[in-house]
Amino acid sequence: MAKNAFYAQSGGVTSVINASACGVIETARANAGKIGTVYAGRNGIIGALTEDLIDTSKESDADIAALRHTPAGAFGSCRYKMKSLEDNRREYERLIEVFKAHDIGYFFYNGGGDSADTCHKVSQISESLGFPIQAIHVPKTVDNDLPITDNCPGFGSVAKYIAVSTREASFDVNSMALTSTKVFVLEVMGRHAGWIAAAGGLAADADNDIPVIIIFPEVPFEQEKFLAAVKAKVDSHGYCTVVVSEGAHWQDGTFLADQGTRDAFGHAQLGGAAPVVANMVKDAHGYKFHWAVADYLQRAARHLASKTDVDQAYALGKAGVEMALAGENAIMPTVVRTSDAPYAWEIGKAPLADVANVEKMMPKEFISEDGFGITEACRTYLLPLIGGEDYPPYKDGMPVFVTLKNVAVDKKLPEFKM
Amino acid sequence: MAKNAFYAQSGGVTSVINASACGVIETARANAGKIGTVYAGRNGIIGALTEDLIDTSKESDADIAALRHTPAGAFGSCRYKMKSLEDNRREYERLIEVFKAHDIGYFFYNGGGDSADTCHKVSQISESLGFPIQAIHVPKTVDNDLPITDNCPGFGSVAKYIAVSTREASFDVNSMALTSTKVFVLEVMGRHAGWIAAAGGLAADADNDIPVIIIFPEVPFEQEKFLAAVKAKVDSHGYCTVVVSEGAHWQDGTFLADQGTRDAFGHAQLGGAAPVVANMVKDAHGYKFHWAVADYLQRAARHLASKTDVDQAYALGKAGVEMALAGENAIMPTVVRTSDAPYAWEIGKAPLADVANVEKMMPKEFISEDGFGITEACRTYLLPLIGGEDYPPYKDGMPVFVTLKNVAVDKKLPEFKM
Known part of the structure; x- marks a missing residue:
């Protein structure tokens, strides 16, 4: 029987994080025999801890497709950094309990540096507790500070x-x-x-x-x-x-x-x-x-999203599911730049051990000598990332964004005090 | 011999004031036998006072067409309110001198309430000085506070x-x-x-x-x-x-x-x-x-302009020239709403005497009873005005706006101390 998946959005939302959610859910739906229902955490990881899961199978294909052009976090996100495994083993064990109770074998965590770290820990504790969870981090952050990947969706x-x-x-x-x-x-x-x-x-x-x-x-x-x-x-x-x-x-x-x-x-x-x-x-x-x-x-500002950004956000969500189905664990799909102009990229992957707790800063050579401008190297890096327009549909002059039904999954476990 | 025209942008610029300029210049070009060169004031009316005129005939048709999707004031605008005729006859007389020197018979002034007033005064003094100027006010203001017209471009x-x-x-x-x-x-x-x-x-x-x-x-x-x-x-x-x-x-x-x-x-x-x-x-x-x-x-924000707004801004510039050619003077072309839904409108006109120094405030019935929201009447009024999208062209991820050559016309008069 195919295992279910858990997906959660983490930290500050962006105009394209839902495009990654769309990539995850549509790809899971396309592999229905191999992967079960995608449950989403209501308000991110808090939804997992409190067993407040959303059954995404209750959403129509059209509404899931509309996530691609809807900004912010359709399932809710949160600012909640899980402490270290040593200080807070209880929370990690609770995650595994919830995953067990709902037959979840895949953990897709869509966020920045902190969530890459959490994702990594979940993968580690699932091993030590003997309940296998494939943990995949889908990158997202407007801060663009994740390592290895060419850039970060958002x-x-x-x-x-x-x-x-x-x-x-x-x-x-x-x-x-x-x-x-x-x-x-x-x-x-x-x-x-x-x-x-x-x-x-x-x-x-x-x-x-x-x-x-x-x-x-x-x-x-x-x-x-x-x-x-x-x-x-x-x-x-x-x-x-x-x-x-x-x-x-x-x-x-x-x-x-x-x-x-x-x-x-x-x-x-x-x-x-x-x-x-x-x-x-x-x-x-x-x-x-x-x-x-x-x-x-x-x-x-989804109304002015970069097409490159939307495409990559979707592709990384899709790749996350495909990598999970290929047996990968504790990794993050990445964008690999193969050419600046014309911009070309493909999907790569990075072990979470190399991603967690590493901040990618702006290279010194991207800032002009007087300290007040950007260099040609910076321009060459940035320009492809804003390439292309990807307008949402409009009705009566306003963009049409989807608000999902977000139907709760029945709880099976006792309440958890956070 | 066809008289030349003078066009100036006044006050705070908008994302569509250049669409009005486009309407004025394209319509003048289409009536080349009846109207001569359109001279634009560099930095608005200051350009007229200092005889700093821009020869728009030096701009290509393509560049003039690009004004339709270029925000801000392509010829420069200014915050300069001319004093009353009594206090400042000298400035009004100077305007007429400059118009005379450059064989200008049409004055198109693109602005808000203050410029409607100036436009009106120019028409009056041209009569009293015996040099005929047809003064047409093309409305523009994000404040939406001009009377009579359904709304104001911008x-x-x-x-x-x-x-x-x-x-x-x-x-x-x-x-x-x-x-x-x-x-x-x-x-x-x-x-x-x-x-x-x-x-x-x-x-x-x-x-x-x-x-x-x-x-x-x-x-x-x-x-x-x-x-x-x-x-x-x-x-x-x-x-x-x-x-x-x-x-x-x-x-x-x-x-x-x-x-x-x-x-x-x-x-x-x-x-x-x-x-x-x-x-x-x-x-x-x-x-x-x-x-x-x-x-x-x-x-x-030209990237998110309302199509209705762009269309009306252009149409009012065009109508201004057509009205001038039809012999009108001291008027402002207006938008007349003929239906809310579907929105329908046509061009009307208002005498400047009725426009100058009248501020259109929000009707009380547009604000909800608690004072913190809008009513259905307000929604019915507003919705058509944001209707439709009119995206500028993009190149390499950025909108392509035109920067005109703005070639100066040779001066013929002695310097004027402002």
Whole structure:
């Protein structure tokens, strides 16, 4: 009898994580004799721990297909990092119990670095407990910080959104700069790595002479140097666009966004890096400014997803199931780049032991010498990842996203206190 | 000999104002025997005052056609409100001088309320000075506050961007709410009128049960009532999305964004309404929050323009030229809605005397009784305006926008001190 599968979404969601879910479920359905029902965890791994499973077989083929163009996590995700096996053996044992109770032999975990680690541990404990679970990690993270794989699904679409938005806003500012805004600041995600900020650099190219300054989390902020760079751009182009990472920080590690200001009640005044940078420019040069904080808009923007990203997200979910059926365990399917231009890629795989707890940072050679821009090497890396458009269907002017029924599976085990 | 035309873009640019420019120039080219060269003002009306004219005949047909999908102001715009005729006769007389020097008989002014007023005055003074100028105002404003016309080009695309972004971000928050963000706050434009904020209400519909709370500038902010409404949404849906207008204000008129906080140097701490509202919710209920400020991204977002908006922007530019050729003066072509569903519209016209200095506010019956949502009447009004998609062409993953040559016309007059 074919074993069932468990699928869960982990951590911050993206505009294409459901495309991976689609790849997993459609591929399982296409192999109905070899793999049973795909159960999804409601709200990620918490659904497994609490035995709150969703029966995806209750969803129509059309609704599963619609996952491909629906952003966010259709089954719910969670921020819940399982502790180490030593500190928290109880939770890992509970997972195995739940898998046993529902005859689950495959564990597909769709997430970033932490979930790769959890996935790896599940595979290890299943062996030691004598209940075989094939654990496959399907990569996902807008932070693009997983090792080995060419890139991480979710990142390409955020990069496209930031690149396009930076170009559009720059056209706007350019046309108004004589009498109005001269400096526009856009704050983007990426607390530890500047991959997303780097995408702002794609706004400019041979046909678009756009003055973009990027503040990377990799480069400790030097105020005087930055202010001089802004002035040089305004002098040469009439305006300047600044893309600042939320993780931009001073030499001592303090975030730019953390100003230590207090409101009337003495509460810490939370702001973003963008208004801080914008006010800094105003104080120094008197330029009129505007600022935006893209926040969730960037990672939810399915309306502007990269086709490459959607294709890869789906392909990695599909490959995960195929690898499981081929007997693989404790691995992550990866994207292997075989050519930059034209972009070509194929599916590879990495042992989870090599993935867990390794963060891929931006190479130094991707940041220009002055610290405020991207190099040609970076452009060559990034450009294919934003390639192609993959628009969702629209009805009455609005994108049509699916909301699944998410029917619960009957529980078989006693309650588990988390 | 056919008279030349002058065209200028005025005030804050939009993602479709160039579509109006395209309509003006293409229609003028199609009537080459009856209308001469279209000169554009570099940086709007300032280009007329300084005799800094752009010869649009130097642009290829392909480049002019590309204006239809290029955001912002291709000739430059400006924030420059001409004073009243009494206070500033000199500037109006200078305009006429420049028009005379370049044999200009048509004045197409593409802007909002202020420019309608200027346009009207130019028509009046041309009469009194005995140099005939037909002055036509082509409407444009994301604020949607011009009277008589069904809507204003620029607004529909911003509305679509806000509606789509609100839906996408809500899907994101919904899928994470159990362990992470429960309240997402999106700040949108519209200092005086809540038209743009209202568009956030379109995120929810019969197929998408999304808990949206809107903070309108039309409704003085009541903190306790707002906090109770947020709690009710989080209790019922697990999360809540707040769309707050930058013009949201307290009973006494103070903007929510104005907190009177100071940084370490005693400078006013400029923030947005979004972080203020988000922190308020956190303080009262302890919910984890995220916030975004869309700022220029919303009005520059040509990648998500409404087809209706693009079509109308073009049609109004075209109609402006046709009306001028038919001998009209001191008028604004308008959109006349003839049916809600299916949406049908035709071109009408309004005398500038009826347009200038009249602001169209949101009708009271468009805001729900609790003050935090939109009514069915509002939905019926808004939905057609975001209808249809009109994607720009892409190359290598990025939208292809045109940058014109903008060749200057030789000056014939002495310099004018502004």
